Amino acid sequence: VFYPRVICPLSGSEHLEWRVSAGLGTVYATTVTHPREGAPYNVALIDCDEGFRMMSRVEDIAPEAVRIGMRVRFRVHRPGGDEPPYPVFVPLETA
Amino acid sequence: MDGLRRGSAAIVGIAESDLGAVATEMSPVDLMAQGIQRALADCGLHLRDVDGLLCATTQSRTSGLALSEYLGISPAYIDTTILGGSSFMFHVAHAQAALQLGLCKVAVIAYGSTQRTVGRRQASVREYNPYETPFRPFLPATAYALAASRHMHQYGTTREQLAAVAVAAREWALLNPAAWEKKPLTIDEVLSARMVSYPFTVRDCCLITDGGGAVIMTTAERARSLKKSPVYVLGCGQAITHANISSMPDLTVTGALQSGRAAYRMAQLSPGDIDVVELYDAFTINTILFLEDLGFCPKGEGGNFVSNGHIAPDGGLPVNTNGGGLSYCHPGMYGLFLLIEAARQLRRECGARQIADCETAIAHGNGGVLSSQSSVILGTQATI
Numbered sequence: 001v002f003y004p005r006v007i008c009p010l011s012g013s014e015h016l017e018w019r020v021s022a023g024l025g026t027v028y029a030t031t032v033t034h035p036r037e038g039a040p041y042n043v044a045l046i047d048c049d050e051g052f053r054m055m056s057r058v059e060d061i062a063p064e065a066v067r068i069g070m071r072v073r074f075r076v077h078r079p080g081g082d083e084p085p086y087p088v089f090v091p092l093e094t095a
Numbered sequence: 096m097d098g099l100r101r102g103s104a105a106i107v108g109i110a111e112s113d114l115g116a117v118a119t120e121m122s123p124v125d126l127m128a129q130g131i132q133r134a135l136a137d138c139g140l141h142l143r144d145v146d147g148l149l150c151a152t153t154q155s156r157t158s159g160l161a162l163s164e165y166l167g168i169s170p171a172y173i174d175t176t177i178l179g180g181s182s183f184m185f186h187v188a189h190a191q192a193a194l195q196l197g198l199c200k201v202a203v204i205a206y207g208s209t210q211r212t213v214g215r216r217q218a219s220v221r222e223y224n225p226y227e228t229p230f231r232p233f234l235p236a237t238a239y240a241l242a243a244s245r246h247m248h249q250y251g252t253t254r255e256q257l258a259a260v261a262v263a264a265r266e267w268a269l270l271n272p273a274a275w276e277k278k279p280l281t282i283d284e285v286l287s288a289r290m291v292s293y294p295f296t297v298r299d300c301c302l303i304t305d306g307g308g309a310v311i312m313t314t315a316e317r318a319r320s321l322k323k324s325p326v327y328v329l330g331c332g333q334a335i336t337h338a339n340i341s342s343m344p345d346l347t348v349t350g351a352l353q354s355g356r357a358a359y360r361m362a363q364l365s366p367g368d369i370d371v372v373e374l375y376d377a378f379t380i381n382t383i384l385f386l387e388d389l390g391f392c393p394k395g396e397g398g399n400f401v402s403n404g405h406i407a408p409d410g411g412l413p414v415n416t417n418g419g420g421l422s423y424c425h426p427g428m429y430g431l432f433l434l435i436e437a438a439r440q441l442r443r444e445c446g447a448r449q450i451a452d453c454e455t456a457i458a459h460g461n462g463g464v465l466s467s468q469s470s471v472i473l474g475t476q477a478t479i
Contacts, residue, residue, distance in 0.1 A: 035231075068244065083229070
C-alpha cells in the first residue's frame with residue numbers, strides 16, 4: 001500500500017506494517033514542466049519493483065531525456081532550509 | 096443508477112451568465128443568480144417555483160447557503176456535491192432522483208466562477224500533498240501531461256494528433272458567437288506555442304475565463320407544459336477512480352468507461368446512436384481518452400480518430416460543438432456548459448453550428464485529474 005494510510009484500501013484492515021522498498025523501479029509516465037520563470041524540470045511517475053507507484057522526478061539527466069520504461073534507482077534529495085528530504089530517482093546505469 | 100428511470104425528468108431551461116472576463120464587482124454567486132434568472136426566463140418559470148437547488152463552486156465554501164440567501168429561497172431539496180468539473184453531471188442524476196421521489200418539483204443547477212478576474216490561484220487553492228507537492232507538478236496540466244505521455248508511449252499518439260483536437264475545437268468556436276477565441280488556429284501554431292508541460296503547449300490547455308450558468312430540471316410531465324421542447328434525461332452514469340494522478344490505476348483508461356456503460360445501459364442506447372458529443376476538454380488528451388472510453392473508437396485509436404478534421408465542423412462526428420473548454424470558455428469547473436450545449440443542440444437553437452436532425456446527445460464531465468467521470472445522455476421528445 002502506498003501512500004501510507006491507517007486502513008488498507010484493499011482489505012479494510014487496520015493491521016498494516018512499515019515495509020522498506022529496495023528503491024528500484026521503472027518510469028511509468030514522464031513530463032517536463034516549464035515554469036514561467038526558471039529551468040524546465042522533470043515530473044515522473046515511478047513504478048517501484050514492490051508493486052507501488054509514486055510521483056517523483058528523475059535527476060542526473062536532462063529532463064526531456066527521461067523515457068518511459070527506463071530503470072531507475074532511489075536517491076535522497078535534501079532541499080535544505082525547513083523543507084524535509086524527499087525521494088528522487090536517477091538512471092540505474094549511471095547510479 | 097438502477098433507481099433512475101429513463102426519461103423521468105427533463106432539462107427545461109438553460110442559460111449562461113456573462114462569460115469571458117466579467118465586471119470586476121461580480122461575484123461567483125452573482126453569476127449563478129444571473130444564470131438562474133436567464134434560465135427561468137428561458138422556460139417561463141419563476142423563482143418562486145424553484146424548490147430544489149444544486150450548486151458548486153471553489154470560491155464559496157458553503158455556496159448552497161450563499162445562493163439560497165441571495166435568491167431569498169429555502170429549498171426543500173439541496174445538494175452541493177463538489178467533485179470538480181463533472182459536479183454538474185452528478186447534480187443531474189441527483190436532481191432526477193429528487194424529482195422522481197417528489198423531494199422537489201423544480202430543480203436548479205447553478206455554477207459561477209470569477210477565476211480570470213481574481214486569478215486561478217485565489218479561485219482554486221491547491222491542498223498540500225506530501226507525496227506530490229514537493230515535486231512541483233503544475234496542476235492540473237502536469238497530471239494530464241503524464242496521461243498523454245503514457246498514451247503516446249503505448250499507442251503512438253502524436254503531438255500533431257493532440258493539436259488536431261485544439262484545431263477542431265477552434266473551428267467550432269468560430270461558429271459560436273459566445274466563444275472567447277475568435278481567430279483561426281493551425282496545427283503548427285499549437286505545436287509552436289509556449290510549452291507548459293510536455294507534450295502540452297498553452298494551446299493544448301483549456302482557457303482560463305470567468306463564467307457561470309444554470310440548468311433547470313423538472314419532471315417529464317411538467318416539462319411538456321413549459322415554453323421550450325423538453326430535453327429528457329435518458330441515462331446517467333458515474334465513476335470515481337482516484338483523487339491524485341499518482342493513484343490513478345491506468346493513465347490510459349479513465350472512469351468514463353464505467354460511467355459511459357452505465358449511462359448507455361439506462362438510456363438503452365449505444366455509442367452509434369449518439370448524434371452530438373460534448374466532452375470535457377480541459378486538455379487535448381481528454382477528448383481522445385473520452386472518445387475511446389465512451390466507445391466512439393477502439394482504445395488506442397483516438398489519435399487517428401480526431402485527425403483530418405473528423406471531429407471538426409462537417410467531419411464524421413460532431414464533438415464539442417460550442418468550441419469546448421479549449422476555445423469557447425473554461426471558468427474552472429466547465430461541466431455545466433456541456434449540458435447547456437447538448438440541450439441547445441437538441442432544441443435546434445445553435446445557429447451556424449447546429450447539427451441537423453439530432454435527437455440524442457451525450458454530455459460527459461470530468462473532474463479533478465481524470466478523477467471523477469460522469470456521463471449524461473439526453474434526448475428529444477422523439478426518443479421517448
